[in-house]
Amino acid sequence: LDGHFQPKPLRGMKVMITAGPTFERIDAVRGITNQSSGKMGFSLARAARDAGAEVTLIAGPVSLPTPYGVKRIDVESANDMLNAVNGSISVQDVFIGVAAVADYHPLQQFEHKLKKDANILQVDLAPNPDILANVASLPRPPFCVGFAAESQNLLDFAEQKRRKKRLPLLAANLVQTAFNSDSNELILLDDKGRHPLPKSDKLSQARLLVQHIGKMMRAEPP
Ligand code: CTP
Ligand code: CA
Numbered sequence: 746l747d748g749h750f751q752p753k754p755l756r757g758m759k760v761m762i763t764a765g766p767t768f769e770r771i772d773a774v775r776g777i778t779n780q781s782s783g784k785m786g787f788s789l790a791r792a793a794r795d796a797g798a799e800v801t802l803i804a805g806p807v808s809l810p811t812p813y814g815v816k817r818i819d820v821e822s823a824n825d826m827l828n829a830v831n832g833s834i835s836v837q838d839v840f841i842g843v844a845a846v847a848d849y850h851p852l853q854q855f856e857h858k859l860k861k862d863a864n865i866l867q868v869d870l871a872p873n874p875d876i877l878a879n880v881a882s883l884p885r886p887p888f889c890v891g892f893a894a895e896s897q898n899l900l901d902f903a904e905q906k907r908r909k910k911r912l913p914l915l916a917a918n919l920v921q922t923a924f925n926s927d928s929n930e931l932i933l934l935d936d937k938g939r940h941p942l943p944k945s946d947k948l949s950q951a952r953l954l955v956q957h958i959g960k961m962m963r964a965e966p967p
Contacts, residue, residue, distance in 0.1 A: 748795035751952065754959025756797030761830065761837045761887070762790050763844035763876065765805035767823045771868060772855035779845035780924060783807030785892070785947050786843035790815045792951035796959065798839070803829045805844055823847055823873035830876055834887070839958060841890040842877035849873060878910045888962055890954075891915040894923060900932065900939065907934050914961060916954055933957055 764786020766779040783804060790802040791812045800815045803826055811817045820826045823846045834840065849870035859866075881889040891912045893903040896919070903917035916931045922944075923929045929950045933940040935957075942953050 748791065751792075751795040752956070753797035754956055754963070755793055755839070758798045758838040758962075759801070759836055760793045760798040760839040760841065761801045761803065761834065762786055762793065762841045763803045763805075763826060763830065763846070764790070765807035765809075766845045767805045767826055767847045767873075768821050769847045769850035769873075770822065770854050771851045771859070773858045775859070777847060777849075777851070777868075777870075778806075779847055781805070781807075781845035782925070783809050784927065785923065785929060785951070786841075787812060788947040788951040789841060789843060789954065791948060792955045793839075793841075795952070796955045801833060801837070803844070805846075822850060823876065824850070827874050827876050827879065830880065834880055834883070837887040839890070839962075840877070840880045840887045841892075841958075842880075843892050844876070845894070846876060847873060875910075877912075881910050881912055888913060888958065890958060893917045894920050896920045900934075903932070904934055914958065935961065 765783035766781040768776045768778045770776040787809050790800050794800045794814050802815050802817045804819055818829045820829050850873055852869040852871045877891050889912050893906045893915055895902045899917050899919055903915055907915040915934045918929055918931050928946050930944040931942045931950050942950055
């Protein structure tokens, strides 16, 4: 189905999505980052827009076009991403953390390019804030959705993450399936159990995830 004719389970809702990697600067030209194309997060922005939502997309450095009608904020580091999220999190109905946020940043950042004059170069790293965990622990949090890309023990690690961050919903995927790929095979985890999605392109996976979010948000509290 063309986007325009999609069902509208998120009509009128405000949805914020983080996408892509973050880049943690070491010096003027170098930094550490995570491997992430941003395709899954951008597909979700498209799917949420087509489902009737007003979408804010907070993107780390990626080379992808902005989906039509989506408000995009470009950021570099995890700290920038957290600031952008905090800028309007209080008005959001849904928060989906798809970004591959770097867990650490260099303790020291050098203004100028380092010269290769050291035999051993040590870079001390300090932890980054956990953006999703921050949002999920707000006094009145939006409906929070996490992603977990794992290379092993997928379902155990993913369910542990969901519980630790107290998320109603988490999408798990194997790194080996998702990375450098246009398709994906998500497994959704919620309080009711596991919901594997049939393997398909990332936009189709995103539409199924959005439908699932809409269903959970409409459900009567128990
Ligand atoms: N996340 C985040 N901010 C961070 C780290 C992660 O918002 N600093 C979000 C991701 O966007 C994702 C979820 O948390 O939705 C899980 O990220 P992941 O890296 O898989 O889990 P971590 O909690 O960082 O644990 P670890 O890397 O040790 O597996
Ligand atoms: Ca991490």
